[in-house]
Amino acid sequence: MILIYLILILLAGALLAWISGNLNHVLPRVITLVTLIVDLVWLIIYLLQTVAFSNKWLIDVQHHWILQFGIGVHFALDGLSLLMLLLTFFLGIISVLISWKEINSRVGFFHFNLLLILAGIVGVFLSLDLFLFYFFWELMLVPMYFLIGIWGHENRTKAAYKFFLYTQASGLLMFISILALYFVHGNSTGIYTFDYIQLLGTHMSASTGLLIMSGFLAAFLVKLPVVPLHNWLPDAHTEAPTAGSLILAALLLKTGAYGLLRFIVPLFPIASSSFAPIGMILGVIGILYGAKLAFAQTDLKRLIAYTSVSHMGFVILGVFSFNELAYQGVVIQMIAHGISTGALFIMAGQLSERIHTRDINKMGGLWEKAPFMGAIGLIFSMASLGLPGLGNFIAELLILLGAFKSNVLMSVLACIGLIAATLYSLRILQKVFYGVKNTDWKMNDLSIREKTIAVSLVIVIAGLGFYPQPVFNIAKPALLKTLDEHNEKTQLNSENLKVETDLKSKLYFYK
Amino acid sequence: MTETDFLSLSPFLILALAPIIIMIVISIYRNYEVVFGFSVLSIVAAIVSIVFILPVIPHSIAPLFLVDRYSLFFITIILISALLVIFLSYDYLKQLDGIREEYYIILFTSTLGASLLAVANHFILFFLGIETLTLSLYILIAFEKTKDSSIEAGIKYLVLASVSSAFLLFGMGLIYITFGSMQFSVLEIAIRHLNQLPLLFIFGVGMMLVGIGFKLALVPFHMWTPDVYQGAPAPVSSYIATVSKGAVMAVFIRFFFNIRGFDNQSIFIVISGIAVLSMFVGNLLAIQQKNIKRLLAYSSIANMGYLIIILLTGSDKGIQAAIFYLITYFITTIGAFGVISLLSTKELEAENIEEYRGLFWKKPWIAIVMTFCLLSLAGIPITAGFIAKFYLILEGMKAGLWILIFSMIINSVIGLYYYLRVITSMFSVANENLLPSVSVLGKVTLAFVTISILVLGVYPGWLIDFIVKYAIL
């Protein structure tokens, strides 16, 4: 039941925050913070009690919902989702803290939306019923839309539309695929259900599998995002308020990656194997093209947004490598990218709060007045270019190694992304912190609150860089299960194919 | 006429008696509240009477009537919608000058026409029902006769509706000539043994499509919709969008399934074409619309386009999906128009999106209702619209209507854009215009609508059960 409570707490907190917003501005912040801390602490307590991570679900909750269609409320937790939840709650707390001063209008409603998004994300990470999954998948869009559309920057409306329409369009394609899967499974077994575990063993022909998978892929690749489906991202990230950018980059994108791991790979083992080369190419294109665009930008947030495109390219590269190394890398990348890009967005937010511009050509020399911020900017720029000792390095290393195992060329091309990452990361530092300060700015260094946020993020990213083992241990059973699920099927398939061709040749002989 | 006949006709009797009694009451003592109260009571009575009919169905009063579960279900939906419209009309009409009580009389006759369509099993009843409905609508649309727009809408609707009725009639005549019967069930029997439908019959069906397409506002017979919605009083617009369309849909489904239109290739293709066109045209027209009533009109065109997909599935489940869709569409539309009519004043109809700017910060609850309605129309989860669309797509896919489903998907996205436009303006910075205060009745209606949207969005199982149990053709 803890899983349902986790979501319910968030929802209750959301309503409370909204209502309390009418009373004063501090209360919703506090309520939101408390809500998230309660969730986080509860989860950590649970984590500490869990002795061993086996390949079974740690928690599995099932209820009926809409019986007529075989829809149930099915939540389950394994290592992968546990990690994602921890990240969600942690960054949720961070996003409340960074908005403490930034958001001064409609505070209650802001936090309502914030918690609603988080609830949606938590739901996505926990749902094991495809209908429920889609439900949450869409649910998080509306509050996110509000977050961008109400508290965003100048072009917020356009960006919010783009975000919503893009994700909605791709989501609907996934929806069609979910239904198709439902029918394929129902027609072959007679059991019409949306339950993930039951659908796992669905038999389908190769072409059907590819078609159905492409719908899922559309949704996940848009969320991830993968070039050429990435255009919503720069706009949304740029125009969103800091907390919004943070959640978008650090959490929302991860739902795409999570979806790939949780659904694409085990549900469509054969189709995903045949898609793998294209997937890897897309990943490489994403890495390089994202980096290229990031390098060209002058808007700081836009620049960071494009780096996300580039970093997420690694994720898809890893996912379609189908081996444990790459998968562990993907998991770390999800967390590390969340932290590092989130931190960069926070920095961009803090900068524009102080100097009211996001144009890096107008910045410069900020090191002088804000050395602490400079240090933080430095650390996370380095993280983003994959400096060893920070989490991103581990991630990229494992992904590239894993990819190297399955496709040397793609991995090597992806390595060029490392150089490209250097180009844009250093450009940030150069433009923002080097040079002479514009005298007009009244620039303060980070406040205690901001320092706390920054330091906690640094600790996490450095911890991931130097001691990522706990994460590996938690994620391992889940990832191995996914891989087994995948490999079993693909091997079976190749055997089947063999049998089939044998049969065919025999039949031919008898003719 | 037996007792059972009378019993099964009781809702119609109530609906027919009510306007007569109102007329008599008016002639003695003209009082708005009394008339309103009586109207509400009558509708409630009609709804209650349905409970008593349940034991005797299916009951056929040959040749015109067929009172079965399907029709009772539709009548219930129609009556509840009419009730909600009456609630919304109370405030809207109260502020008008001059005579207002006749409105309720006409509302009753039109509701009677609509209910008759649900039980129609014969062209004569089909025709009479549709005419009773339509003729009453002319009057309702032009009811605010001091307004240019109301009169303009009235005359446009009158001319176009008459023409479409003429087409409908001509088509009926041709079908009658072909098979020698005007009864749906007889037609079904006649058709069952034919390999190929006679061309004259198809021609007749084609002509009937004009009439039905007009009433459902399907492309290319849709052009009246925005003008009429805009010109008509807001509650009447909601009435047209819901009751009128629902009733016509009820009879159309029955007719279409009786003649097994989905089995005929040319009818199939024409309906699919109309569906696809309706979706695209409706949604594309809406994307830049600044008038919210027109926007809802265009949205209704698109929604009907989605809905008629279900005709092509040719299955009972499809009908159930259609009914579920209609119910949610009714609730949502009434909610949206309800907000418009509650925010309208005597001087100013609240129809420009500009007037909704910042509504959320001034009247949060009203804005939330509107937001929920629009999200439901767009089919976003936790609203009823989502489940409805899901159901529709599910059945459509089951029947393998891929092209239609995909164009529905594309259009959902286009549609989302303009719903979001309205929502965005409600949530943007407030402007200074004053808004009327909303009466308790209006609030209750809107609360009901919102709760229904939420309940159906989160826990739709019971309604689906109910539909599966009762709404079988």
Added chain:
Amino acid sequence: MKTLIALIPALPMISFLILVLFSGKLSRKVAGWIGAGSIGIAAVLTVIVSVDLISALPEIKSYQITLWQWMSVGNLSADISFRLDSLSLVFCFVITFVGFLIHSYSIGFMDKDEGIIRFFAYMNLFVSSMLILVLADNILLVYLGWEGVGLCSYLLIGFWYKEPENGTAARKAFIITRIGDTAMIIGIFILFLSFGTFNIQDIMHLASAKWVAGSSIATITAVLLLGGALGKSAQVPLQTWLPDAMAGPSPVSALIHAATMVTAGVYLIARTNVLFSLAPIVQGFIAGIGALTLLIAGFSALTQHDLKRILAYSTISQIGYMFLALGVGAYSAAIFHFMIHAFFKALLFLAAGVVILVLNEEHDIFKMGGLRKKMPAVFWTFLIGSASLSALPLVTAGFYSKDAILWFALSSTSGGVVLWIAGIVGAFLTALYSFRMIFIAFFGEAKTQPSFQAGYLMTIPLVVLAVFSLFGGFIELPASLGNFHLFSNLINQSLPVVGIKNVEHLEWLFQLISSLIALSGIYLAYLFYYKKPVFIDSFNHSKIHHFFEIGFGFDKVYDILIVRPVVWLAEIDKKDFIDQINISISNMALIGNEVLSIAQNGKLRWYLLTFAFGIAVILTYMMTK
């Protein structure tokens, strides 16, 4: 003893953390002493450990310590673990010892600078990373240190961040080395996937067992690793960043861009020598690159005006020598030269730093002059450094180290005359440009007046380094001059011994030639730059002079071939052409809207017409179907 090994890199790291965390609360002096002190303690620890290890040799070849498990995924496992053998020992010693001297010097040098705490933090981080690099047990940890020093190099080049050019130089350095690093990490991937481990020793054993010499996989891997080494060690074609890197403070140039970091490539190749021996082509290539680099850099150094740039080119050139040695398999000679070079080059940079500081940031040697009298201590130490650099026979350490390389270039089994000639020409150039500096900057008329005298904090390290530059060479004497092999014996504990052709008896002859060459270089420098500068007037204005001055035009070529295309690429599609697709889709919808909207013109007759039209189409379709 083992924990001490871990402490060596840990101390500077701790000091770094202290400086970062308490940056607001520490006074400048205290910060300086913490920074320098931690390195000093590390140096002492190094000495203790080395005494221990050396005394245990050759029974125990290395100490090893694992701190914690870094990661273990599937069959991949990497630990944070250190391994100390004689090779790392030498490097450790140089890093900590020279590092300590430079840190002490910096306390004086950076005294007036507002960023002193930041400076020491970076420097400590650098030392720590460098120590991790040389102590690392597995190649992944090497990579960690490798990138760490790169970062610190970047930070320190751009230390004076207010000048945008410094930032640009820093960026250039980082990017170019990063290009090499990327090649290196791919090489590491190949190693891991071939052998399933990151442990260097295991890899070396497995490589020699599994891979055939000259096989393509070995060659490719060696090339990739070499890429990393070339970038870090500023060898052709990735050398262009180093002259620009002089934008950093002089102690930085001394420590990072002369003594330690730039020689990481040498360390890497020495450490993975097995791979290179499995790829003879690559090894020959290394020698070639070394020869080429030392010549190019030598010529460039000859024409520079900026004191530090001369030294930078000189560094490139000297590392070229080390690569030459590595290429011919003379690992001990390379490492020896590395050590001696660290001494005299650090000395030269530090001295140059004093000069520049005292002359108020005057870098141009032609604007100096006559410094001999104004600052004698600096002059003498600089002179010793230059002499050692020019390999002045017998008295300087540089002679012994460089001479060993020249000798092995010829006599090694994989050496040859061409390499030797290149080395000799390089030696001549070295002498020439070294004394060009001396004569122009320290002799003649004073063109700029020094503002103040350097304090003891700065001069003492100079003196210490000068002593080492002179006498450091005596721990390794060639066969013809005493035949004393303390250093190479130590190094050969962990690296293979160079194979020599049977020409040993001629060693004295070649030594004589090289000595004469060095002396003639010095003389010519005296002639051209002091006595009769007119001799080279025409040369000074020739195109070839300009060509040398711009470093053989590498920057220009890269600018045209790489930088401009990249910038062009970035500019060309700034708005993201894919976005245009979205825009056109939304425009299509808007156009559709407008077209359809025209139809909604409110005219009843038009509506009726569409009505009729619609039914005509429908019925015609139905009837003709």
Added chain:
Amino acid sequence: MLSVPVETQILFAGILFFLGMIGLLVRRNLVFMLMSIEIMFNSAGLVFIIAARHWNQPDGQVMFIFILSVTAVEVAIGLALILQVYHHFKTLDVDAIHKLKDE
């Protein structure tokens, strides 16, 4: 007995119907438009009479009676509306009545 083929009879009704349609499309005067609609209704009624004879049933004629009454009501309301239109717009030209439209 009339031996005109039923096809011809229907064709006659069809011609009348489409003539009504032409009138509707061409005329701008609302009164004429209403007239044209009457023509259309009447010809639709004619079809039912033809059908009634064709199948020898009274139902078609019953339908005609209903059509007649509906037409009567429609004309009544239509003319009342036309009066209102004239009152509001001071013209019967339909083309002049286009206040409600997309902007």
Added chain:
Amino acid sequence: MEVFFYIAAVIAIISTIMAISGRNAIHSLLFLILSLLAISVVFYLLDAPFIAALEVIIYAGAIMVLFIFVTMMLNIGLEEKQEKSWINPRMWIIPSILASILLVDLLLALKNMPTVVVGKQVILPKQVGISLFSTYLLAVEIAAILLMAGVIGAYHLGSQKKKVLHRFLEKK
């Protein structure tokens, strides 16, 4: 008999054409009445004497008179010039083409009509009456409600606000 049918049909068609193309409203209405009369002849020929009578009485009699009444009330019979200016000869083209397309479609539809063999005989008013008031009694009731709605509607829409001012004093 056939001859009468054809004559009546031609008269009906021609007078309908005159009705829809006439400039003068009164003339058009008179042509329309003529057309209706011709159709009533056809009804008679189609064995529907009762309907023929109704056509004359209600259609030609009552409804058309209503038209004429309104026409005269609004004085549109006198504005021939205005009618002329409203109608451009070219405006006939497209509607005619559309109508002929539809007519061709109808012809196509009539091509293969199934033949029905039913003994044709006159349907007497009595039969119609019995049918109307037994089988279709409920429909008659509905028609009654419909008429009531029509009456109320016509009353509501037809009534005008009492003018406070003389129309010359009204604000334009």
